[in-house]
């Protein structure tokens with residue numbers, strides 16, 4: 001069933017001349033296809049309104065909620081970013097406290113800034129020897145809840161960008177003991193809603209608000225996502241109100257129709273296609289077991305036990321004297337494979353329900369070949385020193401002032417060598433993966449400056465610097 005698309009086509013075939021926006025008047029110009037133009041509308045009477053749905057859009061959202069096991073679902077045309085901004089804003093009062101994992105996406109930090117929220121962190125395991133952090137577990141969440149009884153909501157990420165998964169049910173139970181909602185950033189896990197096995201998606205495991213980027217792992221275009229709510233701990237009217245603030249006032253009808261179409265397609269075909277993903281991904285990992293130098297993960301045991309996500313292939317740089325970025329460059333230049341992300345310690349390559357055998361074979365052939373060439377090219381670890389240890393731990397953050405106060409303060413840019421002891425006025429991240437080393441309002445220590453200095457010398461991309469200067473709070 002692709003109800004929205006069918007309705008939109010019906011409307012566009014009717015004999016109504018469009019004396020309204022959009023300006024293309026449903027005619028194709030430039031890069032726009034005729035098909036796209038024909039269903040790109042504005043909120044005229046019978047087409048409903050995403051921000052106040054009463055007709056066909058409401059019906060489609062209800063259909064999505066039924067399929068996803070939620071009490072209510074909301075279509076997002078500005079990605080999970082908009083859903084995260086809205087959920088945090090709806091669940092935590094202005095100036096209130098949010099418990100969040102340190103490795104949260106920047107949209108969470110942006111919500112913290114916009115609503116002057118006080119962040120308190122859940123620290124997850126890691127980084128491991130490749131530089132990857134674990135997903136939150138119940139013990140870490142319980143500890144953070146115990147230390148922050150005034151928290152109004154908890155936000156975790158599962159699966160993480162690198163495919164680490166939380167066991168959501170015990171986390172939800174721990175959070176609910178405090179009578180507050182659990183928000184799960186499941187941007188990377190939309191496919192989890194369609195497995196045949198027992199539920200592994202957050203909404204079915206007890207989370208209250210779940211945000212899924214369907215564009216990341218399902219057949220759907222960029223920017224499409226869904227926010228789902230279960231139970232009464234999150235205020236649905238507030239979520240709808242904030243979505244109208246953070247999303248465009250001219251939401252895209254083609255995107256809405258493709259969200260509806262993707263969810264309906266997955267309802268019909270999802271179990272089979274997710275099973276194919278599982279089978280093909282395990283087969284790929286088994287083929288890669290011959291790689292004795294270029295270690296690839298995750299472990300099949302971790303996949304089967306739900307600790308790691310199917311589809312996120314990690315190619316470790318640990319036995320080499322080169323970085324993940326250089327491995328990614330070799331994969332692109334020599335083997336014609338573009339990967340998702342390259343960090344100093346690893347490369348992340350993604351497979352989804354839409355990959356065909358060809359893609360898996362191409363990756364396996366490339367990595368097996370590269371594994372045999374590492375020694376010949378002198379790229380093994382004993383041939384060179386790594387300038388930065390991806391597993392290096394930085395000190396726990398010391399919060400001096402709020403994120404909002406720091407970002408809105410008078411700023412002074414100081415040399416990296418003079419920054420220790422100052423208060424940061426920008427996010428400083430090793431990008432990718434983008435987890436902040438320092439958040440605005442936190443003290444910059446000499447351990448931070450030494451680490452950043454080593455990263456710069458190794459040619460890594462550190463975001464948030466001004467040349468080799470750091471923005472700090474003036475007189476802070």
Ligand SMILES: Cc1ncc(COP(=O)(O)O)c(C=O)c1O
Nearest residue numbers: 079080081105161185187213225
């Ligand atoms: C963990 C996580 N959450 C949220 C987002 C935002 O998703 P979107 O691109 O759909 O806005 C991303 C984007 O990469 C992400 O990695």
